[in-house]
């Protein structure tokens with residue numbers, strides 16, 4: 001693998017970045033990522049991580065490509081929308097042309113209580129949230145904590161967004177920071193407030209940066225980034241565990 005990476009001009013710029021280097025690139029090339037959701041966030045995450053040379057990407061999404069997706073869902077084209085292609089399958093088709101060295105797998109399904117048992121947690125080093133759905137994120141959180149897998153949250157609405165890194169086994173986890181809403185309707189989303197493409201790529205850039213840091217062997221603090229790029233605002237906050245008060249990760253304290 002070392003010779004392959006050194007000889008491989010594909011990753012030369014990433015390897016030249018000293019924080020990654022050859023060792024970091026080798027670690028990244030072994031990284032196994034479960035990507036849940038392949039819409040605006042998910043397609044941008046997929047393209048970035050596959051170009052970065054991760055080992056494998058496993059994509060889960062139940063939906064088909066529609067014309068209204070093309071404004072911000074980076075991998076898809078008009079042909080995918082004409083065919084009504086399944087997003088996970090269409091993404092894999094395009095990603096395979098971008099980087100044939102990455103092992104790709106698609107699941108046309110919703111990641112939920114009915115399907116989670118068919119995913120083997122030992123196959124994934126990290127989970128990336130591309131759902132942009134608040135209730136799905138709580139399900140991902142509980143799955144990640146119970147299976148000891150770190151995960152990276154991403155959310156967008158309008159020109160505002162948030163990204164957060166949650167460590168394996170929580171402390172903190174998403175439930176330490178937020179209570180779940182009673183329904184999806186209580187939360188601003190891209191459906192209710194619209195969304196501009198730059199805040200999608202801002203969010204996925206932060207998510208993918210944390211993923212590369214983690215996969216290259218860095219220790220990452222539990223962090224949340226929040227921003228409104230139309231209002232020229234960005235801030236990072238360290239996340240704090242709720243300890244034994246957390247109904248999800250409290251048992252691990």
Ligand SMILES: [Zn+2]
Pocket residue numbers: 170171172173174175176177242246247248249250
């Ligand atoms: Zn917690």
